[in-house]
Amino acid sequence: MKFLSLVAALLFEQLWPLRRGNRVYQWFGSYAGAIEHYVNGGNYNHGVIGWVLAVLPVVVAAMVIHALLTAVSPLLGWAWSLAVLYLTMGFRQFSHYFTEILLALRENRLDAARADLSSWSGDSTAEFSSGEIATVAIEQGLIGSHRHVFGPIAWFIVFGPAGAIAYRMAGMLGEQWGRRTDAEFGAFGQFAQRVFYWFDWLPARVTAASFAIVGNFEDAVYCWRTQALGWADRMEGVILAAGAGAVGVRLGDSLHEQGSVRLRPEMGMGETADVDCMQSTVGLIWRALVLWMFLLFVVTVAYALG
Numbered sequence: 001m002k003f004l005s006l007v008a009a010l011l012f013e014q015l016w017p018l019r020r021g022n023r024v025y026q027w028f029g030s031y032a033g034a035i036e037h038y039v040n041g042g043n044y045n046h047g048v049i050g051w052v053l054a055v056l057p058v059v060v061a062a063m064v065i066h067a068l069l070t071a072v073s074p075l076l077g078w079a080w081s082l083a084v085l086y087l088t089m090g091f092r093q094f095s096h097y098f099t100e101i102l103l104a105l106r107e108n109r110l111d112a113a114r115a116d117l118s119s120w121s122g123d124s125t126a127e128f129s130s131g132e133i134a135t136v137a138i139e140q141g142l143i144g145s146h147r148h149v150f151g152p153i154a155w156f157i158v159f160g161p162a163g164a165i166a167y168r169m170a171g172m173l174g175e176q177w178g179r180r181t182d183a184e185f186g187a188f189g190q191f192a193q194r195v196f197y198w199f200d201w202l203p204a205r206v207t208a209a210s211f212a213i214v215g216n217f218e219d220a221v222y223c224w225r226t227q228a229l230g231w232a233d234r235m236e237g238v239i240l241a242a243g244a245g246a247v248g249v250r251l252g253d254s255l256h257e258q259g260s261v262r263l264r265p266e267m268g269m270g271e272t273a274d275v276d277c278m279q280s281t282v283g284l285i286w287r288a289l290v291l292w293m294f295l296l297f298v299v300t301v302a303y304a305l306g
Helices: 002-015 023-039 044-072 074-088 095-106 110-121 130-159 161-176 190-214 217-230 234-247 275-304
Strands: 249-252 255-257 260-262 266-268
Touching (some): 002 074, 023 044, 023 161, 044 074, 074 130, 074 161, 095 110, 095 130, 130 161, 130 249, 161 190, 190 217, 190 234, 217 234, 234 275, 249 275
């Protein structure tokens, strides 16, 4: 049933894409903001309480609903799994940015590509060259494929619908609370950032291994071993190093921003990022997804046969 739920969710998401700013995500952002407003006293323990209040009721409710629906009819339980997957995963939550940037670069419309990338990343891209646009787009695409596809799938396979919801909520709180550094916010978001690190530790490595298997295995493993720890976010470093090595492209390095140059660690090896490398990245992600679905199908069939 999990295999069928995943197939159906991927098809539904392609036909009726769920955007990043959808109402469900907006509701959860407001919900998390309200909890932070009432609970945050500027210390770590308040962050633990806030995280539990934000995540636990929703996860428990998802488990209860799934159990009740499955008890009434397995088909209803399957429909619930499909609905949860539709809300927690999907290529189209990030791929339309990637596609628009790729087309703009092909047509040499740098201003349009910069605008699309800025909307996607939330950072200033006004001084980016075409190579820098392609570099950051590939980085965003690799991370997005993990956060919106492979990560939720991994948690769904192991823990069912509640697992996918827990992963998505932990990731959103890690972004909304964990990356806040202002003094007024205090240490409230540290727990959200730390718990998502552990939520993502194994899925990130499985995603990286998948990239290595369907791409250039030796280069992917070499870059993973030698470069991943140099990235500021270690989970992202694992995915970017393996993905860049698998594609054969150089990521990271310097970016031109606000009249200066921001230096970053170099990830991967091979060619400088361009439109062709962006297309190769799309192929890598799809091959990795096919690998996951094939393995899940084999396990499903083996289980059905006893």
